[in-house]
Amino acid sequence: MSHTAHIPSHRKPRRSASKLALRAGVAGGVLSTIAVAGAAGPANAEPVTETIEMPTLGALDAELASAVSASAEASQQEALDLSLRAQEDAAYKKAAQEAKKAKAEADRKAEAERAEKAREEARERASRTAERTTLSASASSDSSGRSSFSGETQVASGSAAAIVAFARAQVGDAYVSGGTGPNSWDCSGLVQAAYRQAGIDLPRVSSSQSSMGTSVSLSNLQPGDILYWGSRSGSYHVAIYVGGGMYVGAQNPSTGVVERSLDWDTPSGAVRIL
Structure with a gap:
């Protein structure tokens, strides 16, 4: 006989895996039933049965849909609150x-x-x-008998207008004894320069200026008239009447050239040259 001839095995044939699993499941089930019955109590006791309901797929879908809907509503409300x-x-x-x-x-x-x-x-x-x-x-006559001054508005014209305009343009300039301009004056220097604007040459000193022309009353003054203080032939101060009861004159070192009311320092008289 050949050494490769088939020799029957003495081992038992193997059972298939499926049959073993089936037998194991049956056995396990029998043993479980016996164990439950033994633990339940006496043989005559009725077995306790309890039904456990497992949620179905439909119920899970409904709960999920409800949760999603609630979340969407919450998000929508939050967005609405933010918008507000x-x-x-x-x-x-x-x-x-x-x-x-x-x-x-x-x-x-x-x-x-x-x-x-x-x-x-x-x-x-x-x-x-x-x-x-x-x-x-417009002061009236006082007890000393001096004449009143007219406060009516008087408009200078012609040569008088040129004299008045020049005199008023120097208001604010300094007073300097012997001054003849252009930025400092004494009283007669200012009067002489003002009349030069009308083409009239006057003497340099006040006493000579007040001696010229025609004497006029203080109640009948016209713009351009020369006012004087002291006697007509011996006056110590002169100024120019500019109308409306006002005059312009180079008064003294403390005031300079000013425009003042006749009542501030009433002149002694006046002369008219125009």
């Missing part, structure tokens, strides 16, 4: 800007009203000042 807050913030910002603009406009109007009121008060003060000046120039 944004609208409220925008409305507040707009209201604040409008209030600021309204306040600025109110302040501007109030400032304009204050400025207009100040201008009106200034006009009233100027008017009262002019009235007082006119009243002051």
Whole structure:
């Protein structure tokens, strides 16, 4: 016999895996049933049965849909709240800007009203000042018998206008004894320069200037007349009448050239050269 001839095995044939699993499952089930029955109590006790319901796939889908819906509603509500807050913030910002603009406009109007009121008060003060000046120039005769001064507005013309304009243009200049301009004067130097504007040459000193022309009353003065203090032939001071009860003269070192009312320093007389 060949050494490769088939020799029957003495081993038992293997059972298939599926049959073993089946037998094991049956055995396990029998043993489990016996164990449960033994633990339940006496043989005559009725077995306890309990049904455990497992959720179905449909129920899970419904709960999931409900949760998703609730989440969507919450997100929508949050978005709505954010939108409302944004609208409220925008409305507040707009209201604040409008209030600021309204306040600025109110302040501007109030400032304009204050400025207009100040201008009106200034006009009233100027008017009262002019009235007082006119009243002051219209003084009546006093106990010494001096004549009253006319406060009526008088407009200079021709040569008189040139003399008055020049004299008033020097108001504010300094007084210097012997001064003949252009920025400092004494009384007769100013009168001489003013009359030169009308083409008239006057003497240099006050006493000679007051001796010229025709003597006129202080109540009948005209712009351009020469006022003097002291006697006509021996005057120590002269000035130019500019109308409205006012005169311009180089008074003294402390005042310089000024425009004053006749009542401030009443002259002794006047002469008319024009």
